[in-house]
Amino acid sequence: MSFREKSAWISVLSMSGIYGFYFWSVIHAGPKAGGFHFGGLLQTIIALVVLQVALTIAVAIFTPKEAKAPRDERDKLIELRAMRVAYSGLATAVALACFFGAFNPPIVFNANSLLFILVTAEILRSACQIVQYRRGA
Amino acid sequence: MTQQELAEKIKLTRQTVNAIEQGKYSPSLEAAFRISAVFGKPLESVFHYSQDE
Numbered sequence: 677m678s679f680r681e682k683s684a685w686i687s688v689l690s691m692s693g694i695y696g697f698y699f700w701s702v703i704h705a706g707p708k709a710g711g712f713h714f715g716g717l718l719q720t721i722i723a724l725v726v727l728q729v730a731l732t733i734a735v736a737i738f739t740p741k742e743a744k745a746p747r748d749e750r751d752k753l754i755e756l757r758a759m760r761v762a763y764s765g766l767a768t769a770v771a772l773a774c775f776f777g778a779f780n781p782p783i784v785f786n787a788n789s790l791l792f793i794l795v796t797a798e799i800l801r802s803a804c805q806i807v808q809y810r811r812g813a
Numbered sequence: 814m815t816q817q818e819l820a821e822k823i824k825l826t827r828q829t830v831n832a833i834e835q836g837k838y839s840p841s842l843e844a845a846f847r848i849s850a851v852f853g854k855p856l857e858s859v860f861h862y863s864q865d866e
Binding site for chain 1: 824825826827828829831832835837838840841844
């Protein structure tokens with residue numbers, strides 16, 4: 677498994693876990709929570725950054741040569757393809773969010789929906805990279 | 814020559830070399846020329862194109 681693929685796995689798993697917990701908390705808190713909890717979101721982002729940096733450093737320690745190597749043409753192609761898929765998903769989801777936004781949902785719902793769309797697009801991007809690496813494309 | 818050694822000579826990753834050998838990835842022209850140069854062979858003897866592909 678290449679370093680880039682390992683990085684993609686770290687991204688998918690860490691984002692799914694940490695943001696999964698965040699959105700579960702938001703849903704569990706329900707409308708009674710009120711407002712958009714920047715504190716909770718900030719903690720989530722910090723936790724994600726710390727986890728991803730720690731795991732990436734750990735992987736780099738075990739494979740220093742691969743970690744230092746720049747992306748080659750295949751890595752760049754895989755990244756571009758994944759970005760295209762993720763962007764298509766992002767654009768579609770935002771369009772849907774705009775449509776449902778016309779029904780005047782609470783602002784907290786809108787804000788968390790947009791965040792969910794962004795996180796999903798990012799997870800989709802990393803997942804697409806993994807699929808391409810697994811297929812040996 | 815191992816895949817890793819070839820990868821280092823042509824500045825690609827070992828996984829990319831593996832994908833090229835398995836026919837799952839077509840290298841760029843530049844990479845193809847570098848590979849041919851490593852083996853000291855003309856391009857046509859290292860890479861084969863089949864119209865059926």
